């Protein structure tokens with residue numbers, strides 16, 4: 001059997017459905033889906049098998065106009081992933097069409113994609129629009145960029161996802177697999193656990209706050225009785241935020257902890273004891289160490 005393996009970068013505006021698509025192709029929840037935008041901070045990878053081909057997905061943070069330093073690091077990470085990939089998939093939303101944001105990404109594709117790297121277009125959320133609209137959008141997009149192929153999909157419902165995966169499989173360069181077949185994600189479990197807690201925080205807290213906090217898994221202990229103890233630290237930027245995260249009488253943090261523990265337990269298939277601690281770290285947004293833990297490059301003076 002001739003094996004093949006390679007990297008696929010999924011790019012698109014925040015909320016395009018990258019995480020949903022990745023989860024579907026990989027078949028396990030490694031990337032976090034929420035209704036809020038800009039939730040993906042780290043370059044989360046998943047590995048899908050299609051016949052003799054191994055497809056390693058790089059799920060990039062949403063590409064948007066960078067303002068703050070953290071935003072800029074996220075965008076740099078997103079393009080970093082795309083530049084290393086064998087294939088790039090641009091995901092857009094069918095009902096939103098060629099938005100200003102999508103146009104900006106297309107312009108960047110022209111500038112940044114190395115020669116010979118195919119870019120496929122995946123028009124997602126086709127469950128939201130009529131067929132005529134799709135044809136017009138396909139034409140418009142292909143006039144804007146020479147896409148190697150166009151797919152119409154619904155990541156949520158699974159339409160067209162298999163076609164996309166099979167095509168990607170065919171594009172993978174010949175070579176040995178990069179990961180053992182049974183290993184679905186190379187993302188360290190600690191990071192996944194931190195992402196799950198951060199998702200619960202994002203869902204529970206409002207507006208600005210979630211972007212100013214980060215979660216780290218400090219300790220992981222698989223116990224003999226079949227349970228796992230996980231200790232995590234939640235860093236907030238201000239003293240006032242700590243009170244918000246804890247809530248009255250600790251109600252908020254308790255609810256977050258319960259939700260995260262339940263999901264972690266389901267994910268790991270074992271009983272989880274989760275211990276959360278909130279710490280104020282005024283300058284965490286400017287600390288290099290926090291960035292590398294999120295898998296991002298910290299550029300001083302940016």
Ligand SMILES: Nc1nc2c(ncn2[C@@H]2O[C@H](COP(=O)(O)OP(=O)(O)OP(=O)(O)O)[C@@H](O)[C@H]2O)c(=O)[nH]1
Nearest residue numbers: 015016017018019020038039040062125154155156
């Ligand atoms: N109707 C519909 N909704 C979808 C589809 N795919 C994804 N969604 C929804 O779109 C929202 C955003 O999806 P995500 O997968 O989190 O998007 P993302 O591109 O990873 O977003 P960021 O992490 O912010 O970059 C979620 O509420 C999904 O349920 C689809 O095919 N149809």
